[in-house]
Amino acid sequence: MRTAVIIAGGRSTRFGDADKATADLAGTPMIRRVGDRLVGVVDELVVNCRADQRAAVLEAFEGYPHPVSIVEDETPDEGPMSGIRTGLRAASGEYAVVVACDMPFVDPGVISYLFERVEEHDAAVPQLEDKWFQTTHAVYRAEAMADACDEALAEGARKIIDPLFELDYVVVDESAVSEHGRLRTFENLNTREEFEEAADELASGDNRI
Numbered sequence: 791m792r793t794a795v796i797i798a799g800g801r802s803t804r805f806g807d808a809d810k811a812t813a814d815l816a817g818t819p820m821i822r823r824v825g826d827r828l829v830g831v832v833d834e835l836v837v838n839c840r841a842d843q844r845a846a847v848l849e850a851f852e853g854y855p856h857p858v859s860i861v862e863d864e865t866p867d868e869g870p871m872s873g874i875r876t877g878l879r880a881a882s883g884e885y886a887v888v889v890a891c892d893m894p895f896v897d898p899g900v901i902s903y904l905f906e907r908v909e910e911h912d913a914a915v916p917q918l919e920d921k922w923f924q925t926t927h928a929v930y931r932a933e934a935m936a937d938a939c940d941e942a943l944a945e946g947a948r949k950i951i952d953p954l955f956e957l958d959y960v961v962v963d964e965s966a967v968s969e970h971g972r973l974r975t976f977e978n979l980n981t982r983e984e985f986e987e988a989a990d991e992l993a994s995g996d997n998r999i
């Protein structure tokens with residue numbers, strides 16, 4: 791049993807007035823695009839969002855081929871680490887991939903490889919050259935990471951690497967990622983401009999995307 795946890799509890803302030811998670815990206819809500827990319831590599835989906843997003847998220851996942859649960863943080867606006875914790879607590883699988891709602895190009899080949907690499911460890915986290923860990927595009931042993939997030943949050947930590955560093959984690963480097971898929975898997979859309987550009991590309995029907 792493999793779970794995908796999509797975190798969507800942010801306020802999309804760089805995007806503007808609307809919620810970017812459920813915003814229409816070339817005909818499909820962005821969060822549904824993320825879910826659709828993962829259909830072949832997981833057995834269930836957990837979405838973490840706020841109460842006011844629930845109806846739109848539910849609608850976005852109408853007809854999704856796997857069970858979908860929607861879970862809210864006990865306290866909203868505590869940052870992505872809180873969302874990861876809430877999502878992982880709701881996962882039935884031993885391992886879960888955590889993906890941000892704004893990564894519509896997430897590559898199933900890369901995610902499948904992260905699931906392979908995490909075996910016998912607590913986390914498999916990509917790291918690009920000269921960049922920080924891609925903690926919102928990583929596979930975790932659900933219980934271990936949720937426990938570590940509990941502790942980190944109790945101590946007032948905000949950075950997701952704080953709980954990560956308490957775990958037995960494997961770093962997956964850029965060349966290993968490239969062998970299994972596209973680096974575009976990490977692209978996240980924050981502004982309206984980035985969103986519109988991606989929408990144009992997706993609408994063009996280029997099947998390399």
Ligand SMILES: Nc1nc2c(ncn2[C@@H]2O[C@H](COP(=O)(O)OP(=O)(O)OP(=O)(O)O)[C@@H](O)[C@H]2O)c(=O)[nH]1
Pocket residue numbers: 797798799800801802803804805838839863866867868869870872873874889890891892926978980
């Ligand atoms: N549960 C939860 N998730 C969050 C929170 N803040 C951000 N996220 C999620 O973490 C991921 C990455 O966050 P950002 O790209 O900064 O998204 P955002 O915070 O909605 O957007 P900005 O307001 O523009 O920073 C997204 O999937 C967000 O939905 C939060 O306070 N709680």
Ligand SMILES: [Mg+2]
Pocket residue numbers: 800
């Ligand atoms: Mg943010």
